[in-house]
Amino acid sequence: xxxxxxxxxxxxxxxxxxxxxxxxxxxxxxxxxxxxxxxxxxxxxxxxxxxxxxxxxxxxxxxxxxxxxxxxxxxxxxxxxxxxxxxxxxxxxxxxxxxxxxxxxxxxxxxxxxxxxxxxxxxxxxxxxxxxxxxxxxxxxxxxxxxxxxxxxxxxxxxxxxxxxxxxxxxxxxxxxxxxxxxxxxxxxxxxxxxxxxxxxxxxxxxxxxxxxxxxxxxxxxxxxxxxxxxxxxxxxxxxxxxxxxxxxxxxxxxxxxxxxxxxxxxxxxxxxxxxxxxxxxxxxxxxxxxxxxxxxxxxxxxxxxxxxxxxxxxxxxxxxxxxxxxxxxxxxxxxxx
Numbered sequence: 582x583x584x585x586x587x588x589x590x591x592x593x594x595x596x597x598x599x600x601x602x603x604x605x606x607x608x609x610x611x612x613x614x615x616x617x618x619x620x621x622x623x624x625x626x627x628x629x630x631x632x633x634x635x636x637x638x639x640x641x642x643x644x645x646x647x648x649x650x651x652x653x654x655x656x657x658x659x660x661x662x663x664x665x666x667x668x669x670x671x672x673x674x675x676x677x678x679x680x681x682x683x684x685x686x687x688x689x690x691x692x693x694x695x696x697x698x699x700x701x702x703x704x705x706x707x708x709x710x711x712x713x714x715x716x717x718x719x720x721x722x723x724x725x726x727x728x729x730x731x732x733x734x735x736x737x738x739x740x741x742x743x744x745x746x747x748x749x750x751x752x753x754x755x756x757x758x759x760x761x762x763x764x765x766x767x768x769x770x771x772x773x774x775x776x777x778x779x780x781x782x783x784x785x786x787x788x789x790x791x792x793x794x795x796x797x798x799x800x801x802x803x804x805x806x807x808x809x810x811x812x813x814x815x816x817x818x819x820x821x822x823x824x825x826x827x828x829x830x831x832x833x834x835x836x837x838x839x840x841x842x843x844x845x846x847x848x849x850x851x852x853x854x855x856x857x858x859x860x861x862x863x864x865x866x867x868x869x870x871x872x873x874x875x876x877x878x879x880x881x882x883x884x885x886x887x888x889x890x891x892x893x894x895x896x897x898x899x900x901x902x903x904x905x906x907x908x909x910x911x912x913x914x915x916x917x918x919x
Contacts, residue, residue, distance in 0.1 A: 587809060587867070590802055593794055594620060594868060597645050600793065604641040604785040605634040606772055607764025614759045614885055615642060617868070619794075621860045622803045623756025624713050624732040626747075626889060628902075633761050635735055637782045639694050644789045648729055648796035649686025651693050655700035661708040665720050683718060683727075690727050691796040698734040699744045706747060709734075710754050729796050749848070749892045756857045757882070758889035803864075810863040812874045819876060819918045824855045826912045827887060835911045837904065840897065845904070848892035858886040876918040884909040 594616060601612050618625050619642065627635050636652070643650035653664065664683045671677045683693065695701075695709060712718055713732050718725045734755070736747070752758070764770060773779055812820075826833045828849030831842045850858075858879065865878040888905035897904055 587802075587805065588870075591867060591870065596790075597642075597793055600645055600789045601638065601641045603788060604782075605638055606779060607766060607769040608634065608638065608761060611638070611759050611761045614757060614882065617861050617864045617882060618757050618759075619646065619731060619799065620803055620806060620867075621756060621857070621864045622731070622800060623857055623860065624754065625734075626752065626755045626758040627733060627735045627761055628758055629735070629761035630763070633763055634782075635761055636694065636696070637786065638761070639692060639733055640782075640786045641789045643692045644786055644791050646691060646794040646796045646799070647792040648691025649689045651682035651685055651690060653682045653693075653695055655695060655697040655705075657700060657702070659701045659705055661705050664705070664708060664712075665718070683712065684720065684725060688726055688728060689797075690730050693730060693732050695732065695734040697736065699736045699746055701745065703745055703748075706745070706751055710751055713754055728800065749890070752889045753851050753853060755889065756861065757885040759885055806867050807860060807863055810866050810872060810874060812859075812863075815919070816874055816876065819916070820855065820859060820879065822916050823858075823879070823883070823912060824850055826916050827891060830908065830912065833912070833915045835908070835915050837907050837911065840904065844894050845897055845908075846891065847894055850887050850890050854887055854890040858882065861886050880913055883913060 598612055598616050601616075602609060605612075615625065615638070629635060639652075640650060653659075663681060665681045666678050666684070667681055668676055668678050683690070698706065698709075709732065712727065712730070716727045716730055718727070732755075764773075779785065822833075826835065828846065830846065836842060837845075859874070861882040862874050862878040865881045866872070866874045869878070871878075884906065888909050891905060891908070893901060893904065
């Protein structure tokens, strides 16, 4: 793939952002981060209240990149097999078996959305994580492959009864955790209330240009981006220090008011996490039309690629969202890039 092809793809990536931003107001940053994850080829956790547009956002991306889009709702009685097949009585009175959401699109499955994943049992999580890691599934005496699959999962953040929190080892499989919040700007909020354009999600999605990005070319493109975008020795040293700071923040004089920093961290970012951070940083540099990663590329994706991997002392878990945001900000403030 030539530099010219990478330039052409970059133009398409920026056009993709613009198209998706038509569908939902005030979510430019989440759109940018999801775009990054698509070209970095990583799975994503979505964090946000109900009704903020997560489904609309993902349907818009699915329409833009092509391939199959499937989703499933997390429920307390969901079983692993529900991802693979479902049974029903046909008009002939006999039992029938249909393909479940994972198998329905076959090898063309592009985006799979697991809504309220923490309502599902750990056995379901286990199957999904295996599919995410291996991109394969054995069923009906066959081996199915999903080479182009990106999984998005949303957690119910409000209701705690009958939920199963995703363990840290499972969270580490996701490249990013991206917060999606209601825009706190009166002008945008008024549009969401009074502009009927934003009341019909299906119509909004249909306005997005279909198949702009060839989903089945993204894997090779991602490899080319990772091989083309370089990093200096100073940038590599900076990245290493950021990693160390997630493990021992007190060594970098990082403090958070009201928090015992010696007790806060049980486990810092994993090697996988730092690797994914750099994958996203290279994509960020590419989207900015640069050939080398700068500290600002890491800053743009640091919290979203690292915070959900940190394991806190259980005393602080209830305030994980606030503490992790402050901690990542302090790490970027205290660790020198020079």
